[in-house]
């Protein structure tokens with residue numbers, strides 16, 4: 001199981017103290033069934049990297065530019081730069097970036113550049129409320145996935161994070177039956193159409209230490225992408241613990 005903390009545009013040097021408990025928890029836990037990945041903002045990556053040495057926490061970033069190494073792109077960071085400072089995972093295709101202009105083509109290029117630089121990818125996709133109401137979810141998801149994966153070779157480096165846009169930051173999660181059907185649908189497509197033997201499909205959107213009880217019942221989910229609830233170490237640890245009780 002993957003538990004991925006997405007801090008978004010939150011956090012400063014002081015907030016790094018909050019992961020002391022998570023480091024302790026990961027060291028003490030005898031459970032080997034989970035991976036903890038933290039994706040802090042760029043400004044904290046370096047300090048974070050030093051802090052998590054000799055712990056089980058893995059470092060991730062929240063985005064990258066599609067150009068694989070360097071270039072005249074003011075304000076951008078490449079996958080190569082991330083790799084060089086110890087980042088292992090990168091979130092690509094988050095709806096908060098799609099909504100400010102990131103296209104399927106950008107996403108496809110970012111995935112390719114990240115794979116070239118030996119990063120693992122947390123690829124996000126999901127439908128809007130309007131699309132859900134029109135019963136368009138499956139079609140939208142397949143379109144996003146196909147475009148993102150076009151010409152991508154090492155697809156086993158990708159974690160597929162289903163994040164319905166209407167559930168991000170709203171406190172709403174899909175009905176268990178719907179979520180289970182969607183994850184099943186995506187997994188089968190990844191196996192049959194994209195020849196992935198063991199696709200890993202995660203869920204993200206308002207995951208917290210209460211609703212995890214319900215979410216964990218959907219056994220085909222391979223992990224969770226956690227925004228708001230990942231900022232407090234207690235909430236994050238509770239989510240991990242409750243998943244395995």
Ligand code: PGA
Pocket residue numbers: 006163167168169170204205206207225226227228229
């Ligand atoms: P949330 O964010 O948990 O705050 O809903 C999840 C995400 O955007 O990855």
